[in-house]
Amino acid sequence: MKVLVWATTFGADLWSFTRYLDAQPDIELKVVMKDPSRFLEEPIAQLFPMRAQIIERTAAVQAFGVSGFRPDVTIFDNEVPPPPAKSPCALALWHGYGWKGPNDRREMRACYLQIRLSWGDPTRPNERFRWSCFGPKDFGHRTQTAGLDPSNCRLLGAASHDDLRQPFDRSRAQPYYPFDIVSRPTVLIAPTWHYGEVFAHWGGDAQVLEPLLQTLAERGVNVILRLHDSFRFDATYRSFLDGLAERHAHVLLKYKDRNPDNFIDLQVSDVLVTNYSSIANLFYATGRPTVHVYPVRSADETFIWRRRSLFGISKSKVESVRYVWKFPPEEHGGSLARSAEELMTQVCHALDEPRAYEARAREFLDREMLGADGHNCERILAAVREMVHNVQRG
Numbered sequence: 001m002k003v004l005v006w007a008t009t010f011g012a013d014l015w016s017f018t019r020y021l022d023a024q025p026d027i028e029l030k031v032v033m034k035d036p037s038r039f040l041e042e043p044i045a046q047l048f049p050m051r052a053q054i055i056e057r058t059a060a061v062q063a064f065g066v067s068g069f070r071p072d073v074t075i076f077d078n079e080v081p082p083p084p085a086k087s088p089c090a091l092a093l094w095h096g097y098g099w100k101g102p103n104d105r106r107e108m109r110a111c112y113l114q115i116r117l118s119w120g121d122p123t124r125p126n127e128r129f130r131w132s133c134f135g136p137k138d139f140g141h142r143t144q145t146a147g148l149d150p151s152n153c154r155l156l157g158a159a160s161h162d163d164l165r166q167p168f169d170r171s172r173a174q175p176y177y178p179f180d181i182v183s184r185p186t187v188l189i190a191p192t193w194h195y196g197e198v199f200a201h202w203g204g205d206a207q208v209l210e211p212l213l214q215t216l217a218e219r220g221v222n223v224i225l226r227l228h229d230s231f232r233f234d235a236t237y238r239s240f241l242d243g244l245a246e247r248h249a250h251v252l253l254k255y256k257d258r259n260p261d262n263f264i265d266l267q268v269s270d271v272l273v274t275n276y277s278s279i280a281n282l283f284y285a286t287g288r289p290t291v292h293v294y295p296v297r298s299a300d301e302t303f304i305w306r307r308r309s310l311f312g313i314s315k316s317k318v319e320s321v322r323y324v325w326k327f328p329p330e331e332h333g334g335s336l337a338r339s340a341e342e343l344m345t346q347v348c349h350a351l352d353e354p355r356a357y358e359a360r361a362r363e364f365l366d367r368e369m370l371g372a373d374g375h376n377c378e379r380i381l382a383a384v385r386e387m388v389h390n391v392q393r394g
Helices: 012-022 036-040 043-047 059-064 109-119 136-145 159-164 205-218 235-247 263-268 279-286 340-352 354-368 376-393
Strands: 002-006 028-033 053-056 073-076 089-092 129-133 153-155 186-189 222-227 251-255 271-274 290-293 303-309 312-318 335-337
Touching: 002 012, 012 028, 012 073, 012 159, 012 376, 036 043, 036 053, 043 263, 073 376, 089 109, 089 376, 129 136, 129 376, 136 153, 136 354, 159 263, 159 279, 159 376, 186 263, 205 222, 205 235, 205 340, 222 235, 235 251, 263 279, 271 279, 271 340, 279 290, 279 354, 290 340, 335 340, 340 354
Parallel strands: 002 028, 002 073, 028 053, 073 089, 089 129, 129 153, 186 222, 186 271, 222 251, 271 290, 290 335
Antiparallel strands: 303 312
């Protein structure tokens, strides 16, 4: 079987599933992405090298696919390959299972149009297309709210859980970090995509981050501060973040567009702090503590919803932030901080009593994501083989 991986974010589930495919003796695999050189410089590419060829997504590849390669199936994440179809059938391996939404029919309209132009309508029974769902609630959301036909969806879990649940020798990653990740604990602060200060609702990032970083420094704790793409933030905020990293030797600042992979950061971290990024649902598989930052003052306050488009950042007024959540932030696999004081207390507790959070993470994974049982890649590949077989059979 020939497989084309069309990557927008070559990490998390798409990377793990691609790595699994790369190990299959009967699969010929090619990966297409923007700027392969940046990915190949990441620790993950050097610590877990693949045999598969990684190809630059040029205009010619966009239009015609990989020269001389006729794949049986295309696997893509959050950006649908432009028509014409690069293969007879396709699987959507959506990047991230987070709390944000709504991902309803209206929001997904452009995505569905692209799929329809290449492989047929995903909102009707379609043998040429499959959508991978993380668990029963995700399946319900994708079929009821997002409008996918249930026959096109499969309950398959998160491919990255297969890798994240495996023990990792931190000494292998030590050369890629400026501080001691082997004998010192590390906190990963990784907020969801944002267009301003993460802690604006608590008085601002300076008021929250400075004392938190100082406390962690006194405890001998490293901090990886992983933000989304740098271009989402204005110059003043980026300057503030740069200043934090310069003043605190125990802080490593990363942006997704400059350091696209987060797998190694997840593996070397003892605690995750996030305001409901889907990175939390990955980190749960490690069994380590996650502290969730309640992202607004109140779920029922008027909310300015910011979205990035081709024309810049659009803003719309939403009467309740509940509209932009797929499910309540009270449903999680860690602890929940509703103030800066609670955040400080919970982070310190997570460092002192890490085993206290294992059951919460396990309960969430069992309920929402097929239990991270180590067989997700196997399930995904079985679904792909079934689809390809049915399409080839005619």
